[in-house]
Amino acid sequence: MGTENTAITPKRESLFSKKNRKLLKDPLGDSNPITIQVLGICSALAITVQLQQAVIMSLSVLFVMIGGNVIVSLLRNLIPDRIRIIVQLVIIASLVIIVDEVLKAYQPDISEKLSVFVGLIITNCIIMGRLEAFALANKPGPSVFDAIGNAMGYAWVLLAVSIVREIFGSGAISLPGMGQVKFLPQDWFISSGGFYENNNLMILPPMALVVVGIIIWIQRSRNEALIED
Amino acid sequence: MEYFNIFVKGIFVENMIFAYFLGMCSYLAVSKTVKTANGLGLAVIFVLGITVPINYLLENYVLQEGALTWLDPDFATVDLSFLSFIMFIAVIASMVQLVEMIVEKFAPALYGALGIFLPLIAVNCSILGGALFMQERQYPSIGEATTFGLGSGVGWWLAIVAIAAIREKIRYSNVPAPLQGLGITYIITGLMGIAFMSFMGIEI
Numbered sequence: 001m002g003t004e005n006t007a008i009t010p011k012r013e014s015l016f017s018k019k020n021r022k023l024l025k026d027p028l029g030d031s032n033p034i035t036i037q038v039l040g041i042c043s044a045l046a047i048t049v050q051l052q053q054a055v056i057m058s059l060s061v062l063f064v065m066i067g068g069n070v071i072v073s074l075l076r077n078l079i080p081d082r083i084r085i086i087v088q089l090v091i092i093a094s095l096v097i098i099v100d101e102v103l104k105a106y107q108p109d110i111s112e113k114l115s116v117f118v119g120l121i122i123t124n125c126i127i128m129g130r131l132e133a134f135a136l137a138n139k140p141g142p143s144v145f146d147a148i149g150n151a152m153g154y155a156w157v158l159l160a161v162s163i164v165r166e167i168f169g170s171g172a173i174s175l176p177g178m179g180q181v182k183f184l185p186q187d188w189f190i191s192s193g194g195f196y197e198n199n200n201l202m203i204l205p206p207m208a209l210v211v212v213g214i215i216i217w218i219q220r221s222r223n224e225a226l227i228e229d
Numbered sequence: 230m231e232y233f234n235i236f237v238k239g240i241f242v243e244n245m246i247f248a249y250f251l252g253m254c255s256y257l258a259v260s261k262t263v264k265t266a267n268g269l270g271l272a273v274i275f276v277l278g279i280t281v282p283i284n285y286l287l288e289n290y291v292l293q294e295g296a297l298t299w300l301d302p303d304f305a306t307v308d309l310s311f312l313s314f315i316m317f318i319a320v321i322a323s324m325v326q327l328v329e330m331i332v333e334k335f336a337p338a339l340y341g342a343l344g345i346f347l348p349l350i351a352v353n354c355s356i357l358g359g360a361l362f363m364q365e366r367q368y369p370s371i372g373e374a375t376t377f378g379l380g381s382g383v384g385w386w387l388a389i390v391a392i393a394a395i396r397e398k399i400r401y402s403n404v405p406a407p408l409q410g411l412g413i414t415y416i417i418t419g420l421m422g423i424a425f426m427s428f429m430g431i432e433i
Contacts, residue, residue, distance in 0.1 A: 035411075038254065038257050038258060038411060039254060040254070041250065041253040041254060041257070042250060042251055042252060042253045042254055042354035042355075042358075045250040045253070046249055046250045085322065085348075085351065085352075086319075086322050086323075089318050089319075089322055089351075089352075090315065090318075090319070093314045093315040093318050093319075094315065096314055097311060097312075097314050097315060100311075100314070101311060115365060116358060116361035116362060116365060119313075119314050119317075119357065119361045120251070120354050120357060120358055120361070122314055122318055122357060123318075123352050123353065123354045123356075123357045123358075124354070125254040125352065128352055201423075204422075204423070204426060205247070205248055205249070205250065205422060206247065206418075206419040206420070206421075206422030206423045206426065207419065208250070208419075209250075209415045209416065209418050209419035209422060210415070210416055210419035210420075212415050213408070213412050213413070213414075213415035213416035213419065214416075216407075216408070216411055216412040216415065217405070217407050217408050217412050218407075219407075220406075220407035220408070220412065221406075221407040224406075224407075226407075227406050227407055227409065228409050228410030228411065
């Protein structure tokens with residue numbers, strides 16, 4: 001991909017160099033934050049009842065991760081080692097406050113549904129984990145790619161779980177700005193003489209765990225190297 | 230009676246793990262043996278029991294709209310609630326640090342048991358979650374807020390000790406290879422959650 005770029009400016013690393021692509025790609029699969037590194041599950045599962053909540057949550061996490069990674073990476077030589085956790089928490093908390101205020105202003109319904117879980121992005125271990133493991137030791141450029149990669153790895157699991165839960169639990173799909181679209185014809189349902197019934201178990205919180213468990217099962221049977229002994 | 234109701238609700242009905250998935254990261258990471266799970270669980274009860282009342286005072290005397298009237302009646306329109314995230318997390322992080330120092334000084338035996346877990350707890354979602362639920366539910370007095378904190382701590386402890394005990398035993402079972410470890414833990418937690426749902430709607 002970047003051969004032309006590197007030929008013209010050999011000293012500058014191209015935007016899509018192999019290293020950057022790896023930073024973006026790895027968290028989507030083999031080092032996925034949720035299914036492999038077991039980070040950031042806390043706020044992830046409770047909001048996967050509907051797709052629109054999951055989309056908003058993923059975007060919020062993407063914003064906070066990029067912001068946090070860039071700020072910490074810029075300040076990495078100024079932050080004293082002993083108090084770095086508190087400094088990181090304050091940076092993350094400020095970014096989360098911005099997200100929360102924006103959501104309250106522009107998406108009040110969804111903000112209501114997400115309730116405390118926007119605030120809990122602060123203690124989302126993915127963000128702290130990436131700040132500790134990557135941003136503190138790397139330049140802002142690669143940190144942005146790392147943030148995007150990990151936020152995307154988080155997002156696809158969230159979206160997959162919420163799509164499964166919403167289709168089987170409510171027979172619908174919802175997107176922010178569109179509301180909930182019920183795509184099954186009304187006369188299919190038993191209540192109006194049909195044969196189909198929504199699986200209400202899917203709406204209950206425990207099913208999020210089972211769906212993630214199944215995603216892990218599929219992922220690990222496709223890639224045997226990930227199996228734990 | 231109200232206190233008992235809040236306590237039992239925190240343990241069973243609104244269990245931090247099974248109903249809200251709070252503190253899942255340490256729940257999954259530190260539940261390999263019952264002994265360490267027990268230590269972390271006790272530390273969570275301890276820290277929730279301390280930080281929830283402190284955050285309650287902060288919320289009611291500093292952050293809420295009109296909370297600052299004890300300083301000056303002119304502050305009745307001041308609303309600092311947008312600062313609550315940053316204040317809560319600062320209180321939690323500094324309290325954890327303080328508790329760690331106090332425990333180390335006065336109860337070395339307890340420090341030996343809890344020591345390594347205390348720093349982990351500052352970023353445990355269940356602690357901040359406890360503070361945010363306290364804010365959302367508007368408990369009428371500090372006693373009730375503290376009871377809520379202790380109750381949800383006990384619920385968390387119960388959950389992590391239970392999953393650790395199951396994980397110790399499941400090592401001897403023939404779980405499909407790709408499900409071993411993390412996968413089966415998720416599914417068992419889901420099944421335990423379904424079991425805990427039977428407590429839903431209990432009013433004492």
